[in-house]
Amino acid sequence: MARSARALLTTIGLAALAFLLSSCDVGGLSPIFPDPVSPNGKGIYDTYVGISVVAIIVFIGVEAALLWVVLRYRRSRQPAGYMPPQVHGHTGLEIGWTIAPLIIVLAIAGYSFVELQKDFQPISNQEMTVKVSGHQFGWDYDYLNGVVVHQEGSLAAEVTPFVVPTNTLVKLQFDANDVIHSWWVPAISGKTDAVPGYDNFSWLKIDKPGKWRGECAELCGSGHAQMQIIVQAMDKSDFEAWMAKQKATTASSSPSPS
Numbered sequence: 205m206a207r208s209a210r211a212l213l214t215t216i217g218l219a220a221l222a223f224l225l226s227s228c229d230v231g232g233l234s235p236i237f238p239d240p241v242s243p244n245g246k247g248i249y250d251t252y253v254g255i256s257v258v259a260i261i262v263f264i265g266v267e268a269a270l271l272w273v274v275l276r277y278r279r280s281r282q283p284a285g286y287m288p289p290q291v292h293g294h295t296g297l298e299i300g301w302t303i304a305p306l307i308i309v310l311a312i313a314g315y316s317f318v319e320l321q322k323d324f325q326p327i328s329n330q331e332m333t334v335k336v337s338g339h340q341f342g343w344d345y346d347y348l349n350g351v352v353v354h355q356e357g358s359l360a361a362e363v364t365p366f367v368v369p370t371n372t373l374v375k376l377q378f379d380a381n382d383v384i385h386s387w388w389v390p391a392i393s394g395k396t397d398a399v400p401g402y403d404n405f406s407w408l409k410i411d412k413p414g415k416w417r418g419e420c421a422e423l424c425g426s427g428h429a430q431m432q433i434i435v436q437a438m439d440k441s442d443f444e445a446w447m448a449k450q451k452a453t454t455a456s457s458s459p460s461p462s
């Protein structure tokens with residue numbers, strides 16, 4: 205009894221904490237889902253909502269049945285010495301309550317597998333490709349035209365954004381040159397591991413200008429917290445101007461004799 209009361213208190217406490225965290229912006233990532241701005245982020249969001257609906261229905265069903273049994277068959281309403289019907293070992297029931305959850309869990313597994321696969325396809329119809337490379341501690345974004353954006357920093361204000369044009373299908377190719385990192389911007393895509401010596405893929409297609417925040421999602425060393433990510437989407441013309449400026453800066457700063 206004491207244990208179940210404690211479990212209940214812990215649950216209420218966690219729920220209250222989650223609510224508090226969700227209602228105040230502490231400068232970190234939101235503990236609840238942000239508005240997705242890329243189709244793969246939308247796919248993950250929809251998967252989460254879809255599974256939650258089933259889970260909530262199951263939860264309400266189980267709790268309602270439990271409450272009904274507890275109230276309807278409580279001891280004070282039964283004659284003295286009452287023994288409820290014994291169903292232990294009932295073959296039909298045993299098969300039923302094994303098969304039903306199995307079907308639900310397999311359906312959820314199949315549904316999420318199909319959805320999540322879409323996020324990590326090495327697509328071939330991209331309009332541009334960016335090589336995203338993780339290192340201790342930061343990210344490099346190679347636009348494959350000589351321009352590379354270096355991204356480091358632990359506060360959003362000091363992080364150089366990874367800039368992409370809006371409404372453009374961008375293929376992201378990941379790798380790392382020391383340990384495994386994981387690129388994660390919740391509004392845009394799922395976590396994608398950046399693995400040394402192995403190419404991983406994702407993509408994005410952002411439908412409006414703006415800035416979105418993410419971070420490295422794989423504990424990668426003492427500077428893990430400095431691997432903050434800012435993705436900035438600009439209208440195509442703004443992006444072209446930004447890119448021209450980057451090219452000019454790159455051209456003027458290299459080659460530099462030492």
Ligand SMILES: [Cu+2]
Nearest residue numbers: 385420424431
């Ligand atoms: Cu990292």
